[in-house]
Amino acid sequence: MLEIRNLHASVNDTPILRGINLTIQPGEVHAVMGPNGSGKSTLAFVLAGRPGYEVTSGSALYQGQDLLEMMPEDRARAGLFLSFQHPVEVPGVRLDQFLRAGFNAVSKSRGLEELDPLKFDRLLRRRVKTVNVDPQMTRRSVNEGFSGGEKKRNEVLQMAVLEPALAILDEPDSGLDVDALRSVAQSINDLRTPENALLLVTHYQRILNYVVPDRVHVLVNGRIVKSGGKDLALDIEANGYDGYEEAANPTLAQPASP
Amino acid sequence: MTIANQELNTIAAQEYRYGFITDIEADVAPRGLNEDIVRWISAKKNEPEFMLEWRLKAFRHWEKLQAEQQTPTWANVHYPPINYQDIIYYSAPKAKEKLESLDEVDPELLRTYEKLGIPLEEQKRLAGVAVDAIFDSVSIATTFREELAKHGIVFCSFSEALQKHPDLIQKHLGSVVPYSDNFYAALNAAVFSDGSFCYIPKGVRCPLELTTYFRINTAETGQFERTLIIAEEGSYVSYLEGCSAPMRDENQLHAAVVELIAHKDAEIKYSTIQNWYPGDQDGKGGIYNFVTKRGKCAGSNSKISWTQVETGSAITWKYPSVILQGDNSIGEFYSVALTKAKQQADTGTKMVHIGKNTRSKIIAKGIAAAEGSNTYRGLVRIGSRADNARNFTQCDSLLIGDRCGAHTTPYVEVLNNTAHLEHEAFTSRVDEDMLFYCNQRGLSMEDAQSLIINGFCKEVFQKLPFEFAVEATRLLELNLEGTVG
Ligand SMILES: Nc1ncnc2c1ncn2[C@@H]1O[C@H](COP(=O)(O)OP(=O)(O)OP(=O)(O)O)[C@@H](O)[C@H]1O
Ligand SMILES: [Mg+2]
Numbered sequence: 199m200l201e202i203r204n205l206h207a208s209v210n211d212t213p214i215l216r217g218i219n220l221t222i223q224p225g226e227v228h229a230v231m232g233p234n235g236s237g238k239s240t241l242a243f244v245l246a247g248r249p250g251y252e253v254t255s256g257s258a259l260y261q262g263q264d265l266l267e268m269m270p271e272d273r274a275r276a277g278l279f280l281s282f283q284h285p286v287e288v289p290g291v292r293l294d295q296f297l298r299a300g301f302n303a304v305s306k307s308r309g310l311e312e313l314d315p316l317k318f319d320r321l322l323r324r325r326v327k328t329v330n331v332d333p334q335m336t337r338r339s340v341n342e343g344f345s346g347g348e349k350k351r352n353e354v355l356q357m358a359v360l361e362p363a364l365a366i367l368d369e370p371d372s373g374l375d376v377d378a379l380r381s382v383a384q385s386i387n388d389l390r391t392p393e394n395a396l397l398l399v400t401h402y403q404r405i406l407n408y409v410v411p412d413r414v415h416v417l418v419n420g421r422i423v424k425s426g427g428k429d430l431a432l433d434i435e436a437n438g439y440d441g442y443e444e445a446a447n448p449t450l451a452q453p454a455s456p
Numbered sequence: 457m458t459i460a461n462q463e464l465n466t467i468a469a470q471e472y473r474y475g476f477i478t479d480i481e482a483d484v485a486p487r488g489l490n491e492d493i494v495r496w497i498s499a500k501k502n503e504p505e506f507m508l509e510w511r512l513k514a515f516r517h518w519e520k521l522q523a524e525q526q527t528p529t530w531a532n533v534h535y536p537p538i539n540y541q542d543i544i545y546y547s548a549p550k551a552k553e554k555l556e557s558l559d560e561v562d563p564e565l566l567r568t569y570e571k572l573g574i575p576l577e578e579q580k581r582l583a584g585v586a587v588d589a590i591f592d593s594v595s596i597a598t599t600f601r602e603e604l605a606k607h608g609i610v611f612c613s614f615s616e617a618l619q620k621h622p623d624l625i626q627k628h629l630g631s632v633v634p635y636s637d638n639f640y641a642a643l644n645a646a647v648f649s650d651g652s653f654c655y656i657p658k659g660v661r662c663p664l665e666l667t668t669y670f671r672i673n674t675a676e677t678g679q680f681e682r683t684l685i686i687a688e689e690g691s692y693v694s695y696l697e698g699c700s701a702p703m704r705d706e707n708q709l710h711a712a713v714v715e716l717i718a719h720k721d722a723e724i725k726y727s728t729i730q731n732w733y734p735g736d737q738d739g740k741g742g743i744y745n746f747v748t749k750r751g752k753c754a755g756s757n758s759k760i761s762w763t764q765v766e767t768g769s770a771i772t773w774k775y776p777s778v779i780l781q782g783d784n785s786i787g788e789f790y791s792v793a794l795t796k797a798k799q800q801a802d803t804g805t806k807m808v809h810i811g812k813n814t815r816s817k818i819i820a821k822g823i824a825a826a827e828g829s830n831t832y833r834g835l836v837r838i839g840s841r842a843d844n845a846r847n848f849t850q851c852d853s854l855l856i857g858d859r860c861g862a863h864t865t866p867y868v869e870v871l872n873n874t875a876h877l878e879h880e881a882f883t884s885r886v887d888e889d890m891l892f893y894c895n896q897r898g899l900s901m902e903d904a905q906s907l908i909i910n911g912f913c914k915e916v917f918q919k920l921p922f923e924f925a926v927e928a929t930r931l932l933e934l935n936l937e938g939t940v941g
Contacts, residue, residue, distance in 0.1 A: 246896055247895075248892050249888060249892065250888070269895070270892060270895035270896055271895045271896075271898055271899060271900050271901075273896075274895065274896050274897060274898040275898050279896075280896050282893065282896075285893070286889045286890050286892075286893035287890075288890055288893065288894070288907075288908060288911070289882075289884050289911070289912070290908070290911030290912045290914060291907055291908060291910075291911035292911070295907070295911075296894075296897070296907065297897075299897075299899055299903060299907055300894075300897030300898045300899055301898075303897075303898035303899050303900070303903065304898040307898070339911070356897065360897065360898070
């Protein structure tokens with residue numbers, strides 16, 4: 199599904215990712231954890247093709263295609279979905295229209311039927327139920343005036359509508375109350391199939407109780423410094439990243455040269 | 457500057473699609489402006505005496521303003537001085553004496569309108585659109601006459617109305633926009649060549665959308681048309697004008713005047729889709745669109761609403777206004793103004809509350825892309841007798857890229873303390889984050905932009921007659937189509 203080899207990327211000429219290796223198979227859940235500023239969101243943006251995130255070396259194959267050569271919208275149409283850590287407000291554009299436009303763009307590229315507003319509304323209502331969000335939300339402008347939690351739920355709703363093959367979820371759990379966390383986590387779990395895969399960025403072990411990862415990776419300073427099973431998340435929750443930071447950068451003790 | 461930003465800044469690269477020139481013989485006035493030209497135009501049109509006199513008064517007033525250099529300078533637009541002696545003030549396609557049906561119209565001309573997508577043929581009857589088309593200075597064809605005549609509605613060219621209904625014109629001409637109103641209104645009054653006239657009798661609801669299309673064809677020609685719409689007591693009419701012009705390197709002047717009069721319980725809905733040639737990427741050529749539009753709610757419970765989608769012209773200077781004279785009358789202004797490349801627009805409205813319980817609503821949406829400059833300028837005046845007057849104003853700006861500018865300049869004058877005014881404004885920017893978010897959901901750059909822009913303009917587009925709302929959407933998309941890559 200996804201094979202990342204020695205990926206280096208810079209933002210504004212500052213190297214952020216410094217050699218990422220990661221392979222994800224269909225049906226798998228991979229969790230990425232790591233301290234603030236370690237490059238988790240950068241990895242997500244690079245994979246989604248955000249302008250300004252420059253790949254300086256390495257490769258990423260997605261379903262056998264060179265992902266890094268594709269336009270962002272083509273990646274989305276090929277089934278790669280990014281749930282944003284900070285979802286963007288699109289004033290004046292109703293969520294249902296926005297979702298239909300995206301759904302139809304994806305369908306069209308695959309030669310599938312584009313849905314008229316009525317048909318799409320039926321589909322959307324089913325998804326709204328699955329994800330357990332307020333149906334009124336779909337009539338509001340995309341993310342405009344949404345609370346932090348509502349924005350996160352909206353990302354999951356969009357995922358449910360677009361049914362991606364690979365979903366990269368950048369902190370879908372941050373800022374959620376306990377009940378919302380359970381609900382969002384369950385929705386994410388419900389959307390799993392043997393064919394699709396998840397790359398889940400999180401700071402908390404809690405969500406992994408619901409969405410159980412096959413692998414947990416610790417990202418520090420632009421590198422994956424350790425990978426392991428789901429117990430690794432428990433270890434981090436208990437002990438923090440101290441030990442891992444040294445592993446990431448053995449020269450840290452000496453004066454750092456960036 | 458990142459890649460997406462460069463894209464945003466080259467959005468204006470879309471070419472103007474209506475820029476062809478029609479090869480047709482024209483009857484052209486000598487270049488320049490003097491009293492003889494005014495007489496020449498009036499004689500050419502075989503006008504009644506009162507019309508010539510009015511034109512001459514206007515001309516003398518204009519000469520005075522010109523001598524005193526009283527051209528309006530307060531607008532936020534910049535252009536070199538116009539040499540009014542270097543303009544041709546009248547140009548008409550040479551044609552047979554009188555046109556009785558469309559069959560007699562020069563086929564070349566009809567093809568032009570076809571290219572413009574104007575529903576001139578009767579087969580478009582189904583669409584329910586009656587069309588008057590003004591080519592350079594002269595009205596070419598008016599469709600659906602008989603249908604309208606059954607209801608006693610007059611919809612014809614201004615010239616024809618002068619011949620057939622001189623009394624109506626004499627009574628109303630200049631009653632809303634006097635020739636002395638401003639520099640361009642005076643110029644128009646002196647040299648206007650044609651325009652549309654519309655009269656809706658008492659109690660009649662006009663069954664069709666009335667439409668006029670304006671086209672400037674001849675080089676170095678100014679176009680000065682005049683529209684007069686009279687809605688008698690209890691009547692209703694919805695009227696739409698569309699405009700385009702060929703691409704030419706030199707600037708062309710367009711100074712129109714529109715007067716609307718709504719009597720007691722009458723309603724006039726006036727919509728404009730303005731797509732004059734805007735000039736090229738570097739600001740060369742394009743139409744100077746200096747227009748005076750004003751409506752008078754003369755009777756109680758009358759209503760006038762202006763809806764405009766302004767995408768063309770190098771410079772737009774335009775403030776469709778409503779004088780709310782009748783008690784309980786309503787004035788509305790819905791506007792989308794788009795500027796890109798080096799286009800400049802200074803546009804807005806005036807709502808003058810005179811009667812009691814008068815209400816006005818202003819929704820102005822300015823979109824600026826590339827190096828476009830967009831100014832909203834509005835005045836709400838509540839007179840001393842206008843008890844319980846209400847106004848709601850919302851002026852929003854959408855910026856595309858980082859080199860454009862938007863300004864809002866609302867003025868308020870309140871002489872009655874029972875007035876209730878509300879004002880809202882916000883500015884948003886179509887930024888990389890927003891576009892990337894849309895891209896990530898599968899939308900192309902262009903689809904994303906058009907979605908965002910349509911969302912922004914929604915409240916205004918909803919006010920357009922349906923088929924024109926579709927046209928307006930398409931027009932904005934065409935205008936903003938960028939080179940994505
Ligand atoms: N546009 C940018 N310009 C400059 N630096 C940037 C930019 N985007 C990210 N960075 C830097 O890249 C580093 C990694 O940021 P990133 O957002 O990937 O961290 P993260 O692991 O997602 O952190 P968090 O857990 O706080 O979300 C940070 O030092 C950040 O300041
Ligand atoms: Mg992050």
